[in-house]
Amino acid sequence: MTKAPPDAASLAGGGSRRLKRATRRKIVYAAVALTLAVVPTALALALTYWQAASQARTRLGDVAEATAERVRTVLWAAEGALVAVHHTASEEGCSGRLVSDFAAAATGRDWLRALAFIDPAGRLACTSYGAFDPPIPVRDHRVALLGPEGWAVRFSQPVDMAYLPGSSVLAVHRLSRGRYAGSAVVAAIAPSELLAASDAGALGAAGRIDVSLDGALLAEDAEDAAAGEAAPLTEIREAGAFRVRVEASAGNDWAFSDWRRSAAIAVAAGTFAAVAFVAAAVRMAGRRASMRDDLRDALENGELAVHYQPVIDLQRGRCVGAEALIRWTPATGAPVSPDVFVQLAEDTGDIVPMTRWLMRKVADEVGERLRTDESFHIAVNLAPVHFNDGRVSAAADAFAVAARSGFPLGRLQFEITERALVDERRCREVIAALSNQGNRVSIDDFGTGYSSLAYVGNFRVDALKIDKAFVKTIGTGAASAGLADIIVDMASSLGLKVVAEGVETEAQAAHLRQRGVQFAQGWLYSKPLPVGEFLAFVDRFNAAPPVPAAATT
Secondary structure (H helix, E strand, C coil): CCCCCCCHHHCCCCHHHHHHHHHHHHHHHHHHHHHHHHHHHHHHHHHHHHHHHHHHHHHHHHHHHHHHHHHHHHHHHHHHHHHHCHHHHHHHCCCHHHHHHHHHHHCCCCCEEEEEEECCCCEEEEECCEEEEEEEECHHHCCCCECCCCCCCEECCCEECCCCCCEEEEEEEECCCCCCCCCEEEEEECHHHHCCCCCHHHHCCCCEEEEEECCEEEEEEECHHHHHCCCCEEEEEECHHHCEEEEEEECHHHHCHHHHHHHHHHHHHHHHHHHHHHHHHHHHHHHHHHHHHHHHHHHHHCCEEEEEEEEEECCCCEEEEEEEEEEECCCCCCCECHHHHHHHHHHHCCHHHHHHHHHHHHHHHHHHHHHHCCCCEEEEECCCHHHHCCCCCHHHHHHHHHHHHCCCHHHEEEEEEHHHCCCHHHHHHHHHHHHHCCCCEEEEEECCCCCCHHHHCCCCCCEEEECHHHHCCCCCCCCCCCHHHHHHHHHHHCCCEEEECCCCCHHHHHHHHHCCCCEECCCCCCCCEEHHHHHHHHHHHHHCCCCCCCCCC
16 A cells, blocks of 8 residues: 655654665666666667678578589589580590590689599590500499489599599599490599688688588588587578589687677677766766755755745735745755755655645744735645645645634635646545635646646636746737737636736736736745745835726726
């Protein structure tokens, strides 16, 4: 269950409670500030990480595609070279013409290590380098061929051949017709030539490129450290009709190298922002907590005072009361603006006990005048919480103050702003309770909010206070200069009295008086005054000859 707002006697609090409140507030402010600093940084890192991963896959796919294109080129060229010598090999076997055809086919193809003719007996009869007489038996070096039986050319895994240094991928074309049917022409390809378009070393410590056919490895390129590090990124491409598969893999060191540098900068900036935000939040929390606690202490220690801004009856030229305003002058500092501490009090709920204190203070300071002068009144401002919180009763507070001081309830009037009229049902109840016991109610700063006069007519209010922004335009010729007159006319049509705020010139007062406005307050008459100066002002002002009533228009 929510606790009711504290009264004036409960505002002091112990030192330990004050410290705990301040500490909790600092923690909350720091947590919010940290969240505001960390969450955007984390989201930015996550987004850029995803972008880096996507870009890395694209780049790795390009590497795999380039390798696949190289493999296609080499294998197609190997097949083309073997098909080109097919007729000569089938009809003439290892002739001088075939050796010449081998040499011609190898010209311009650096990746082709050798072309060879294997006779039906499994002997190497000739290569692109010349003929062997007698042929060299190579049957012991026959290997399994990859790919379907029906292919014109089939391939082997890398094998060591007696007539060639190193290992070679063999492209084998068997002759099925002609005098030398059963023989084969073979193209030897260096495995590294299949990988000439790429470099696994450029893919980081886990970089690896594999070329395989039917699951058998034709060529591979891997860094020495690749065996010990997983490769989280892999892209696969197919090399055309040969069913050759190219698989390119890379590690995080390659994929996110640029991102890590950017992330380090972002983290450093985020850390700096977090520290700055948290420090600022702690200072702000401390300042706000300190101001709230100082305000509570001020109420107990007598640092708050009531100043009274005189309200003048324009038609009779008499001071008939005042608006009671709270002022705060700390013992060790300059006055605090009401715009600051009143808003703080409204935000924290402390405005309720402050308003109770204000009514009691008014009763103590001007109670005698309220008891003896039936035309005299004091207006007190109510905050939205007085209308939005069912546990708060301004009517009960006013009744208690009037009963204790012995003045009629009607001498204590209340002002509310348009923004307090949100909950119509609750506002009706509060205003009705005040009206029923004789307290008059005015709408303060009318025209600055969003309420229409028709909406205000739904409530039992007695007067409208024209905001000083409209009064200031009187006689200036500005486009808004006639708004004050419009408000006066509408209020008159509803039977409401009008109070003009911010009257600063005689011309403004004369215009308002002629328009039938009943009351005014502003620096033309007096600024808000401490009680002693205010009572002296009332006596002095009312001792002057009364102003003749103006004819209204």
